[in-house]
Amino acid sequence: MAAVDVTTVASGMIAFGLVLGITIHTLGRDAAAGIIGAAGVYGGSAQLTTVTMLSQGSALLLAVLSGAVVNLRLLLYSAALGERFAGQPNLFRWLAPHLMIDQTFLMAQGRAGLTGRTFRRYWLWLGAMVLVVWCSSVAAGGLLAPVLPPMPHLTLVCTAMFLGLLLPRLGTRPAVTAALTGFVTAALVSYLVPELGIVAGAVCGVAAAMTRRQSTSTASS
């Protein structure tokens, strides 16, 4: 089951991993630290933000905090998945949240029936396999950077993957409202404060969907 879900998201991750590896090489940052970061941060957009800011001469603390702000949506994922981590062994509860990223969150959301030991096994296999795909892609990006032609739109393969994940989820009006509000909000906010775009869109999208759901249920009652 986990292997099937990994193949679903692998192509987009490989493209984004290549982009991160190539960027680290192009900016002249440390390749080994990039690989350690791929596993340790396990979040491409956050690491990309921090690396880019460091290469632009930003202070270390500011670069790290900006990367963390990009990943604020992890807080929402943690809240959404927290129930399924409750009652699990302590070691799992301490270490396994590290495997929480966009792709693993979305895949686990699609497997709502998995709980307890079954969820634990699924989550570990999914997270570990995705981690291997991710780290290999970043490493490959660094190695291939000198010989690859410039591909400025490569990261859009990842966007295509997210589109493929989004469309089947637009089955209800609240879901459509969440997506439309999230899209518009994120686009607007990212022009002003790029680091806050995703989390602002996610929060506003969720709020709009709730409002929509409540108004629909009020009208029908």
Added chain:
Amino acid sequence: MSIRLEDLIAVLALGLLCWVLRATFVLLIPPDRLPAVVAQALQHLAPAALASIIAVELTSAMDVANPASTMQALGVVAVAATVARLTRSMTWTVLAGIVAVLLVDLTPLA
């Protein structure tokens, strides 16, 4: 092989902060403490987060100073969205995205 200390500290510190974000509702705040309305609202998190990620990726790929590149980016996303809508298949959507990116980046279309 020596590792640049600044880069290493940056990724380790960022990794630690990200772990705190990930573990907050697993270790620090029990999920049953969440108000019911918030727990309900989180059911809509997936479409909201996905659309937000797409919006941010798309806007970062657009460059006002380079209209041709912006049009190419919009074209790639339009192709992927059309295939996603028609096929509802992740494989075909990503394949369409890859082909579109290769076309705009590696052929005379670029």
